[in-house]
Amino acid sequence: MDPFSITTNSILAVFTVMQLGLIPIMAEGETTVFGAVGEQVILPCIDKPQTNGVTWKYNDQVVIQHSIYLSRGRIPIKDRYELNKQEVSKGNLSLKLSQLEHSDAGKYVCIVGSRTFEVQLQVFEVTGSPSGYLLQGKNLMLSIQGSSSASVTWSNNRKDKVTATQSTELKNGGRTLQIHNLQVEDSGTWMCHITSLSAKLDIPYKVLVIGFHNLKRETLYEAVNSTVSISYSLSTHLLQIRELEYVRVGLEWKPVIDSKYQGKFNFSVTSKEQPLSKQMANMQVTWKPSHTLEVKLSKVQFEDAGWYQCQLTVSRDHVEKAIHLVVMTVSADPVGPLSKWANVTLLCKLSAPIPPNAQLFWEHLNGTEKKLNMSGHSEVMVKTKTVGLWRCSLKVENNTITSIDYTVVKAAEWNNYVLIWAMVGLGASIVLLLLASLFIFIFTARQRRRRRAEKMAQARRDLFERRICQCQRQLKNDYSDA
Template structure:
């Protein structure tokens, strides 16, 4: 073979070789595309003319690996219809694009569009994300997330980033990792975590940047757990648990119950049970006949509510509302603290006497809470505070008036019980001795017993005048002894 002697004489040959290489690269194109299981993709037949401009004798076909999927020749077209894709694919005729929906992991592989000398190979990479419990959880549960991938090429190493419904980045706990399957645990869920989450999947080679959205629904309470309520004896208390089932559009049925126990170690008493249908209808049934409570007829939607019309001291304790769904349960507690006040001795306070007032709450106090007795409009000397963790506070008093016991927590008065101490009346005896003159005067003596009782110190002068008149009358009529009671 004769070699080229000059650069000029070699130019046509070099140009021809470059031209043939360009045609060859154009005839075989490789593309990469990512699809999500359950979703759909459209694979392009890159470089093909619109349907209206194609020559009639153009032959076009789509092949999956070595399996013919579709072919068009002289405007005659037919589907090979392989079983793995039957009913899940069609052709967009204008540009002969292959559309596949309801993708499966097994759909990953090489799809080739052939027309004339042109071949466009698309490597389809499938990702599948699943979440435990189909995305339906109760509060405090930990979801499990599984990411799987499939490809005809070696599987890449994926990085996973998660964002919750509030667009806050969440760091998952990796449980298991292989190139094919990644298993991670999320955080404990709260009711506010309901919404759309995003899983970002990334790979450098091949280049993958895929956002996968998934729904999370967390059934629970809008109340904080272990809420505390305060009440005085004989007052009215309403317990209310606000469910979030309507807010998150929970389309599943679930049940629940309301229980009460006086102490943590005490036996539990069921007050009512309820069920909520998939349509959101709430049905309640009272279970206790010994515990006096009411179910209000009018209350907010998706709310469990009970009313104690007259609180007793032994009504204190924990009221627990529990939700149950598919064998799992979550609960929210409200603790009732009841205050009562007593006096010893009971009754009005005599002048110069003492009385003991006792204030008591039904349960242990938090470290930052205490009891305080004080006299309304009194001085600092008329007040007393309990020591830490004391649930009973006594105060000895010698002054009548309005006394108040407060339960104070974090410098805030949570509840007060006002007790009015009355001043006792003072009685004075007067005895007058005379001679009985007959039974008719006995009635007059009995009548004079009530002449001037109940008169205050402010009317003492007026009362003394009336008593002198009455005494003179009795002496003149020679009546027997007569007693007069004077109220100061």
């Protein structure tokens, strides 16, 4: 219930009891009333039922006068005060003042015949610096303006009394509250409690922090070729603030800690339409109704690992949230079926070093073989002849974070026989080829010797025949000469 309702009900209760004659009428003297800027307040004046009317004055100037007719004064607040004419004849002469301002503070006098009732009005206001929407991680200073004689305390959005802590600081006797490093959990209604011996007032102040739920950096461990969803949950819907502030959302990525961020996308939230989803290569960006920005990577690769940072900019200030994506991959050397006498080397690798309390290891399922990474590095290797299903797992405190399976397949027996016979056949072919080459060489050499022998025999025959012919010609010539 607001302060005005409480005050109104109290006055009505007092008036009702007074009408029954259970308590005396309001005694002359001074009453203190607290009011908040922008709100309304009732200045009490209760007397016995009469028809003489009432006159209200503020700083010796007539505010309102009522006898048979109602007349108003000429001071600036004339349009913000009123009397309940139905209650005046019953003795309830209280004055209601609306839309309070600091200048309304001061002494009010209710004059009924020869009787006067004084009301001291004190007006307070809680101001915030900076005002309006606040970004996560920034500081906020709340101050109370008004009379310095009142006691001031504060309560947070959980209705707990505020004391001096690491995140809150009280100054000027509690009249100033400094809130450091605002978080989205600080959003809500904070209350300023003002009290004195005769009056009290509670003034609410609404704090709205824009940022991300759980601003701490997160790490996601995923297997290669899996689908990864990276979510950034905002504290409030952007549609609620875009009409008042310039809002921009962007996503940046860097592969390693030492490298610079590279822009993936960014857009301004300026229209009244819901931000549209975006599709870029293997990345899908979607706005969820629950104030969540979701980035989905399909068939993530080892090269996609790194830091994904979402930046929210409101006016000239910005706040970021980074999520580290660590990708696991496995490989085998050699690749393919494993022959009977061969070994295979299985390598499991992470894109970042494992946490101190984590274990990265290979294990043969349904078997006893296991290879554990004892060095804390980002990879583990096992050399084995054992076929079957192998699994690389990352565990933190006995909880499996991610894993990948690899099946070592044994080469079929007939393949081995084929390989052996192929080798035998290859050897036999080589021997046959050598024998054939030798045979051809010997045969060719013999043919060459045979041809040479035939040529020499032919030459001897030819020479013999030429000698016979010469002898015959000589004999013939001798006979002729005789």
